[in-house]
Amino acid sequence: MSMVLSQEDLTFWEENGFVVVQNAVPDEHLEAAVNAIWDFLDADAHKPEDWYKHKPRTENRNDSPISHTGMVEIYQHQALWENRQYPKVHQAFSDIWETDRLWVSLDRANMKPPTHPDKPEWDNRGMIHWDVDTSKTPIAFGVQGVLYLTDTADNQGGFQCIPGFHKQFQNWAQTQPTKRNFHSPDLTGLTVQSIAGKAGDLLIWHRLLPHGNGYNRSKKPRLAQYITMFPAREENLAVLPPLLQDSLHQRIQAWQERRPTSGWPGDPREWEHKHGTTAELTSLGKKLLGTESW
Numbered sequence: 001m002s003m004v005l006s007q008e009d010l011t012f013w014e015e016n017g018f019v020v021v022q023n024a025v026p027d028e029h030l031e032a033a034v035n036a037i038w039d040f041l042d043a044d045a046h047k048p049e050d051w052y053k054h055k056p057r058t059e060n061r062n063d064s065p066i067s068h069t070g071m072v073e074i075y076q077h078q079a080l081w082e083n084r085q086y087p088k089v090h091q092a093f094s095d096i097w098e099t100d101r102l103w104v105s106l107d108r109a110n111m112k113p114p115t116h117p118d119k120p121e122w123d124n125r126g127m128i129h130w131d132v133d134t135s136k137t138p139i140a141f142g143v144q145g146v147l148y149l150t151d152t153a154d155n156q157g158g159f160q161c162i163p164g165f166h167k168q169f170q171n172w173a174q175t176q177p178t179k180r181n182f183h184s185p186d187l188t189g190l191t192v193q194s195i196a197g198k199a200g201d202l203l204i205w206h207r208l209l210p211h212g213n214g215y216n217r218s219k220k221p222r223l224a225q226y227i228t229m230f231p232a233r234e235e236n237l238a239v240l241p242p243l244l245q246d247s248l249h250q251r252i253q254a255w256q257e258r259r260p261t262s263g264w265p266g267d268p269r270e271w272e273h274k275h276g277t278t279a280e281l282t283s284l285g286k287k288l289l290g291t292e293s294w
Contacts, residue, residue: 001087005095013096017166017206018195021092024147024202025083032079033225034149037109040074040271041065051113051221056121057265065267068124069213070112070157070222073267076258078279080109083147084227085285092202093229096143103233104288106254106261107226109149112157114216126160127212128184128192134173134208135182142207142230147200149223154194157216158224159203162190166208185210202227232287232294248290255279255289 004021005013013019034045043050055061056068065073074080083089084104094100115123132139152158162185165172176186194214195203205211216222233247254261258272258279279285286292 001091003095004088004092010095013204013206015167016163017209018161018163019096019204020195020197021088021202021204022198023200024089024092025086025200027200029079029082029086030149030199033077033083033109033147034223036077036079037072037074037111037149037223040072040077040267041111045221051111052116052119052122062265063268065269065271066111067265068121069127070110070124071265072109072111073260073265074109074272075106075260075264076255076272076279077276080225081279081281081285083225085282085288087284089147089202089227090229090284090288092204093143093145096204097229097231099231101232101294102229102288103231103251103290105226105228105230106251107228108260108264109226110146110213110222110224112213112216112222114157114218114220124157124215126157126214128160128162128187128210129212130183130185130208130210132207133182134169139208143204143228144207144211145202145204145226145228147202147225147227148197149225150199150220152197152222152224153218154196155214155216156196156218156220157214157222158194158197159205159211160192160194160214161205161209161211163193163209165190165210166206169208204228229288232290251290255281 009019038045043053054064054066057064250261258276260266287294
């Protein structure tokens with residue numbers, strides 16, 4: 001497959017630390033993923049009261065399939081896999097990594113409802129953070145990604161970031177206190193930008209870009225799926241070191257059993273495990289999971 005990102009896209013990526021791929025997946029894939037999220041939440045998208053059906057999970061209470069930031073604990077649904085294994089999505093990440101030999105993250109989805117005066121538990125103002133410990137040096141290159149499942153306005157609680165910060169990080173870090181927060185920057189003097197998008201936009205960002213989801217002040221929920229890819233941890237699957245064998249075994253088992261891999265909160269109801277069927281993978285999907293070698 002030819003490159004998805006143009007030279008203009010790659011220049012924008014280098015300068016801003018993120019890039020948007022339009023129409024990354026077909027409309028029917030978007031619809032299937034949206035329906036999967038609402039089915040998982042046992043909610044009717046057309047009934048606003050259903051958006052707030054579940055009390056959000058918090059740090060002190062892990063009894064909900066959704067967090068106060070809208071993170072939906074769905075991981076292995078066929079609809080999510082259809083987006084992960086769609087060739088254009090893979091090619092976009094390949095263009096950045098400069099290799100086809102990638103594995104895909106087994107990440108979750110997001111449904112962030114609008115703020116509501118009668119639902120204070122859902123009044124989440126958003127956040128800016130890193131998913132990597134920035135105290136470590138050097139910080140290895142990495143990317144992350146999010147697929148907009150519906151049109152998302154800049155006030156709808158979607159992706160926000162500090163464009164270009166990946167280029168400023170080293171100089172900025174030298175000006176910060178020794179005991180700074182290594183997972184969230186002091187925003188003094190920094191400008192956070194909300195990135196609106198259309199359904200089907202795939203936004204890929206540099207892992208050093210401070211980012212998060214925003215404050216949903218609109219009248220609609222924000223729906224998205226997180227997808228990223230990284231170099232396949234293989235040379236020959238049969239001779240992987242034990243630690244990577246365990247990692248690969250866990251990935252395959254999670255897919256087969258319809259569960260999250262370790263480190264994710266998971267769904268206390270185990271809805272996917274109890275009600276779903278193991279997702280069917282294409283040849284590309286099997287390579288992205290790791291059941292077939294590149």
